[in-house]
Amino acid sequence: MTTQPRQLIRQDVQSMHAYAVQDATGMVKLDAMENPHRLPEALQAELGQRLGALALNRYPGERVNDLRHALATYAAMPEGFDIMLGNGSDELISMLALACDVPASADGQVGAASVLAPVPGFVMYAMSAQLQGLTFHGVPLTADFELDEAAMLQAIAEHRPAITYLAYPNNPTANLWNDAVIEKIIQAVGEQGGLVVMDEAYQPFSSKSYIDRLARHSHVLLMRTLSKFGLAGVRLGYMMGPKALIAEIDKVRPPYNISVLNCECALFALEHTDVFAAQAQALRSQRGFLLEALTRLPGVQVFPSDANMILVRVPDAQKTFEGLKARQVLIKNVSKMHPLLANCLRLTVGTVAENQQMLAALEASL
Ligand SMILES: *Cc1c(COP(=O)(O)O)cnc(C)c1O
Numbered sequence: 001m002t003t004q005p006r007q008l009i010r011q012d013v014q015s016m017h018a019y020a021v022q023d024a025t026g027m028v029k030l031d032a033m034e035n036p037h038r039l040p041e042a043l044q045a046e047l048g049q050r051l052g053a054l055a056l057n058r059y060p061g062e063r064v065n066d067l068r069h070a071l072a073t074y075a076a077m078p079e080g081f082d083i084m085l086g087n088g089s090d091e092l093i094s095m096l097a098l099a100c101d102v103p104a105s106a107d108g109q110v111g112a113a114s115v116l117a118p119v120p121g122f123v124m125y126a127m128s129a130q131l132q133g134l135t136f137h138g139v140p141l142t143a144d145f146e147l148d149e150a151a152m153l154q155a156i157a158e159h160r161p162a163i164t165y166l167a168y169p170n171n172p173t174a175n176l177w178n179d180a181v182i183e184k185i186i187q188a189v190g191e192q193g194g195l196v197v198m199d200e201a202y203q204p205f206s207s208k209s210y211i212d213r214l215a216r217h218s219h220v221l222l223m224r225t226l227s228k229f230g231l232a233g234v235r236l237g238y239m240m241g242p243k244a245l246i247a248e249i250d251k252v253r254p255p256y257n258i259s260v261l262n263c264e265c266a267l268f269a270l271e272h273t274d275v276f277a278a279q280a281q282a283l284r285s286q287r288g289f290l291l292e293a294l295t296r297l298p299g300v301q302v303f304p305s306d307a308n309m310i311l312v313r314v315p316d317a318q319k320t321f322e323g324l325k326a327r328q329v330l331i332k333n334v335s336k337m338h339p340l341l342a343n344c345l346r347l348t349v350g351t352v353a354e355n356q357q358m359l360a361a362l363e364a365s366l
Pocket of ligand 1: 224
């Protein structure tokens with residue numbers, strides 16, 4: 001009997017679908033919350049010089065600590081806290097699952113660690129849990145995408161999750177959740193010994209951040225990324241939390257996970273925060289323009305946004321998605337992700353010209 005090499009791969013991995021990245025060749029790319037703006041040419045040249053001069057023959061070294069400090073200053077990290085870096089926050093999410101993978105005890109008295117998050121939410125919370133053999137508990141949001149307080153508290157009491165994720169604002173719904181409900185959830189998780197991760201991937205576009213409240217708790221981590229900020233290609237995520245807790249999670253990090261190129265690009269960006277702040281301001285202003293224009297389209301329901309994306313509900317999501325695609329505009333059809341997202345599409349806020357083209361294509365595709 002011969003064994004196919006692929007049979008050696010875990011059964012659950014064989015039955016998984018790979019994370020799908022849509023082909024965007026020749027399209028107006030509004031599917032992945034990327035910042036549409038690039039660096040000004042003078043800065044591109046300056047960065048090129050700096051990257052060219054790096055010692056690529058050496059493993060990443062002390063420079064990574066310069067970046068940790070620069071990010072901590074940029075984010076106004078509280079006293080007594082520490083910061084760790086990931087190859088995008090996707091890697092931090094994977095490391096959290098790895099660090100919390102406590103197996104079930106033989107007598108079944110203590111359950112295996114689990115991960116909990118509101119759904120619909122960011123797909124990597126569930127995927128990282130599943131890959132690590134942890135149970136994922138998705139708690140449905142209300143129909144208007146608010147946290148279901150009673151359902152969340154009930155699920156926390158029942159499952160005692162090791163990690164509870166709260167994306168602030170949430171993806172793909174783009175909204176911030178009620179702060180009083182968030183505090184109740186954080187308190188409930190704390191009482192049963194779990195961790196809460198506030199995921200602020202969209203912080204540059206948000207009217208609020210949890211950073212000022214972070215120091216109140218010893219079981220809350222705050223995760224951010226430079227991806228939506230304007231460096232999706234660089235792959236740099238960071239996570240802040242109480243020193244002793246970060247020290248434990250940092251042990252599962254691959255030693256050289258941030259390349260010298262990632263690191264130097266991120267440092268360069270932090271020396272030019274004014275450029276990125278102006279880009280974020282332009283996108284927030286375009287978001288305002290889009291929210292208003294979309295509201296005027298007949299049959300389109302528009303949801304509030306604190307991010308660089310807008311969720312809309314249309315009469316026929318598949319037809320509208322295909323219509324946009326035929327007009328060279330790529331967005332994300334999220335309508336099959338969760339029943340609450342029936343007929344919903346997620347639009348990334350782009351440049352003035354891209355948004356005009358998207359609006360025209362949308363109107364023609366309804
Ligand atoms: C995009 C996103 C991330 C991950 O971004 P990286 O590119 O891996 O840093 C994390 N959380 C949420 C909610 C996101 O939308």
